[in-house]
Amino acid sequence: MSYDPIGRRKFLQTSALAGLGAAISPWSVRPAHAANLVVGFIYVGPKDDYGYNQAHAEGAAVIKKMSGVTVVEEENVPETVAVQQTMESMINLDSAPLIFPTSFGYFDPHMLAMCTKYPKIEFRHCGGLWTEGKHPKNAGSYFGYIGMCQYLNGIVAAHATKSKKIGFVAAKPIPQVLLNINSYTLGARSVDPSITCQVIFTGEWSLAVKEAEATNALVDQGIDVITCHVDGPKVVVETAARRGAFVCGYHANQSKLAPEKYLTGAEWNWSQVYTVFVTKALQKEPLANFVRGGLAEGFVKMSPYGPAVSAEGRKRADAVQAEMLKGGYSVIKGPLKTNTGKEVVPAGKGYVETAIELESMDYLVEGVIGSTS
Amino acid sequence: MATVAERPALLSAVTPAASRTEGVLRAYGAAEVLVIPLLAILVAALLFAAFIGALGKSPVQLYQLVYTGAFGTWFSWQNTLLRAAPLLLTALCVALPAQLGMVVIGGEGALVLGGLSAAAVAIPMQGFPPALVIAVMVLAGMAAGAAWIGGAGALRAYRGVNETISSLLLSYIAIAVMNHFVEGVLRDPASLNKPSTAHIGVVNMIGVLPGTRVHWGLLIGIAACLIAWFLVKRTTFGFAGRITGGNIRAARLQGLPVERLIVIFCALGGAMAGFAGMIEVAAVHGRANASLIAGYGYTGILVAFLARQHPLAVIPVSVLLGGIAAAGGLVQRRMGLPDATMLVFQGILFVLILLSETAYGRISFLQPPAERT
Numbered sequence: 001m002s003y004d005p006i007g008r009r010k011f012l013q014t015s016a017l018a019g020l021g022a023a024i025s026p027w028s029v030r031p032a033h034a035a036n037l038v039v040g041f042i043y044v045g046p047k048d049d050y051g052y053n054q055a056h057a058e059g060a061a062v063i064k065k066m067s068g069v070t071v072v073e074e075e076n077v078p079e080t081v082a083v084q085q086t087m088e089s090m091i092n093l094d095s096a097p098l099i100f101p102t103s104f105g106y107f108d109p110h111m112l113a114m115c116t117k118y119p120k121i122e123f124r125h126c127g128g129l130w131t132e133g134k135h136p137k138n139a140g141s142y143f144g145y146i147g148m149c150q151y152l153n154g155i156v157a158a159h160a161t162k163s164k165k166i167g168f169v170a171a172k173p174i175p176q177v178l179l180n181i182n183s184y185t186l187g188a189r190s191v192d193p194s195i196t197c198q199v200i201f202t203g204e205w206s207l208a209v210k211e212a213e214a215t216n217a218l219v220d221q222g223i224d225v226i227t228c229h230v231d232g233p234k235v236v237v238e239t240a241a242r243r244g245a246f247v248c249g250y251h252a253n254q255s256k257l258a259p260e261k262y263l264t265g266a267e268w269n270w271s272q273v274y275t276v277f278v279t280k281a282l283q284k285e286p287l288a289n290f291v292r293g294g295l296a297e298g299f300v301k302m303s304p305y306g307p308a309v310s311a312e313g314r315k316r317a318d319a320v321q322a323e324m325l326k327g328g329y330s331v332i333k334g335p336l337k338t339n340t341g342k343e344v345v346p347a348g349k350g351y352v353e354t355a356i357e358l359e360s361m362d363y364l365v366e367g368v369i370g371s372t373s
Numbered sequence: 374m375a376t377v378a379e380r381p382a383l384l385s386a387v388t389p390a391a392s393r394t395e396g397v398l399r400a401y402g403a404a405e406v407l408v409i410p411l412l413a414i415l416v417a418a419l420l421f422a423a424f425i426g427a428l429g430k431s432p433v434q435l436y437q438l439v440y441t442g443a444f445g446t447w448f449s450w451q452n453t454l455l456r457a458a459p460l461l462l463t464a465l466c467v468a469l470p471a472q473l474g475m476v477v478i479g480g481e482g483a484l485v486l487g488g489l490s491a492a493a494v495a496i497p498m499q500g501f502p503p504a505l506v507i508a509v510m511v512l513a514g515m516a517a518g519a520a521w522i523g524g525a526g527a528l529r530a531y532r533g534v535n536e537t538i539s540s541l542l543l544s545y546i547a548i549a550v551m552n553h554f555v556e557g558v559l560r561d562p563a564s565l566n567k568p569s570t571a572h573i574g575v576v577n578m579i580g581v582l583p584g585t586r587v588h589w590g591l592l593i594g595i596a597a598c599l600i601a602w603f604l605v606k607r608t609t610f611g612f613a614g615r616i617t618g619g620n621i622r623a624a625r626l627q628g629l630p631v632e633r634l635i636v637i638f639c640a641l642g643g644a645m646a647g648f649a650g651m652i653e654v655a656a657v658h659g660r661a662n663a664s665l666i667a668g669y670g671y672t673g674i675l676v677a678f679l680a681r682q683h684p685l686a687v688i689p690v691s692v693l694l695g696g697i698a699a700a701g702g703l704v705q706r707r708m709g710l711p712d713a714t715m716l717v718f719q720g721i722l723f724v725l726i727l728l729s730e731t732a733y734g735r736i737s738f739l740q741p742p743a744e745r746t
Contacts, residue, residue: 040706046711046712047711072706072707075705075712076712078664079664079667080653080657080658080664081455082456082667082698086702088448088586089442089448089452089699089702089703093441093442093448093449094706105567105662105664109657109658109659172568173556174565175565175566176566203549203552359565360565373556373557
């Protein structure tokens with residue numbers, strides 16, 4: 001390292017030459033797809049993660065088959081200036097007029113900055129809370145009430161558990177995750193109030209080692225049905241099944257990973273949402289800014305039951321699902337206490353899935369073993 | 374340190390020849406240092422082309438896309454430069470301690486803590502003049518990074534702890550510390566599903582270079598590389614460091630404060646990574662949150678090794694890797710190749726550059742005439 005043959009001049013000359021070479025190159029940029037409507041999808045992880053990103057990529061795959069549509073996709077895009085660059089690149093190099101940045105952290109500040117910079121481009125984001133007057137008109141957000149599916153997961157889990165102890169591997173104690181943990185637990189306890197649910201937070205959205213450790217720790221405690229809320233449930237599903245525990249899936253269908261042990265799962269059905277958006281865009285109609293939906297709207301769905309689900313379990317879960325499809329079903333309803341003994345919902349009060357209060361949940365309900373901090 | 378300058382014996386022993394021959398030697402040395410890495414890049418590109426061909430895709434199309442996405446237009450250039458900006462600083466976090474023969478790979482932790490500290494000091498300073506707030510943020514970011522990597526250096530110097538391992542482990546601790554604060558006392562209660570600190574205030578953000586979308590981090594990074602080059606190659610302090618790296622016992626015999634040099638060089642490197650974290654907060658995110666953990670610290674290691682730890686070479690290598698990252702998106706979108714494709718290219722490149730280290734002094738046409746055999 002003590003030898004310095006690159007002099008300052010040499011360095012400057014070389015850089016200048018390299019720059020010149022780049023500037024006069026014959027290759028130029030062509031718009032990729034002139035006639036079609038180009039739709040961009042951006043994922044924070046790999047498209048085949050058996051989880052959050054795969055659920056979106058499956059939705060995008062349905063869009064890809066629509067005539068007059070070209071889909072451009074980018075995976076593993078971090079929530080930094082990189083996603084802004086990806087959006088700009090889709091706009092400038094691919095001429096995409098409609099972009100779906102699918103990760104929560106893309107919204108603020110990245111997507112909002114792009115909305116201001118490109119007012120003619122439409123951006124629709126998964127999970128953000130688009131607010132009239134606060135956010136630009138060409139922005140929007142969509143999400144699904146998947147907590148209802150976790151409630152159904154809980155019902156199925158309750159029929160499968162022998163130890164009366166079920167488990168949950170969670171990423172971070174944020175409202176969306178807490179609602180899932182609580183729904184899963186309440187679903188199970190609606191069948192048998194003696195059931196408890198142990199939760200372990202890994203602290204990261206995608207951290208395979210900790211997910212495996214957490215799953216093993218749950219099984220070691222005698223827990224025999226496990227579900228999760230991490231970006232890619234693959235590790236949790238495979239580890240649990242290998243250890244002999246049943247699993248309920250999340251985000252996408254993971255039955256292939258554990259054909260015997262997979263009970264059912266809470267899945268997104270993004271193709272429904274994307275088809276509506278893209279159809280409207282093709283007809284040059286305005287796109288909605290705030291879109292939410294549950295089982296009834298087809299935004300979320302349950303995986304087909306696995307072989308280990310008892311007839312009784314199926315019957316109960318199907319009956320509750322039928323109730324949910326009628327609308328007005330409350331999972332979070334009084335009297336409801338947290339696991340620290342505080343009453344959060346008084347008797348007689350209930351929150352339907354659309355209730356805005358659920359989007360700021362900060363507690364774990366009675367029956368959950370674990371803490372939010 | 375003045376004693377070092379008075380003892381030029383070490384240097385003159387290397388170049389005993391007269392000044393004209395010295396010029397020739399220097400020219401050959403420079404040619405070798407430029408040609409060998411370029412050959413390595415060329416061979417890597419050919420190998421990668423074979424890999425792409427084996428996948429049944431066109432290598433020509435791929436390289437056209439890489440060129441278009443990275444350097445083909447002013448738009449692409451800005452994309453490249455934006456991605457290069459943080460790498461300039463995180464690479465220095467590796468390259469500076471490397472002058473003393475150390476391998477520090479914990480820049481990620483220093484960056485994360487730099488960003489957290491910068492946000493933490495800016496939040497209570499709302500209403501102060503922005504220039505003052507930014508200055509304090511810079512100091513806080515650099516101080517946090519310096520303390521972190523300087524700590525790894527001190528462990529090395531005074532306790533013999535391997536700095537590679539300790540800096541890596543310290544960066545896991547740094548990430549945990551950031552999560553603790555961001556999800557705890559520093560959390561903005563409004564940041565529900567993505568725990569973040571409060572915003573540092575729009576007036577306190579550092580903007581973009583006039584007429585571009587590239588933020589000031591790029592120029593700061595380039596300036597830091599130039600200063601680091603001057604410090605390492607043109608001052609007695611840097612010379613003392615390089616002697617320590619060349620032969621630590623000789624350095625001790627010369628009376629150099631070896632321990633202090635180790636700590637200072639590590640702290641300087643850490644300060645650079647901390648500065649990069651501050652820039653991420655002040656130029657991109659406006660808050661500290663998990664988006665800081667974007668792998669810039671780890672890519673910086675790659676940059677520093679590809680640059681053979683030379684502070685000036687860090688600049689073109691950062692631009693090259695920034696370009697590969699920028700082009701990666703286009704390659705995914707146009708060719709349907711997974712994100713890992715460009716990682717394969719980076720990997721091949723890295724291995725070949727390391728391999729090429731053994732080629733110095735062995736390629737006959739690059740040797741001075743007298744030494745040819």
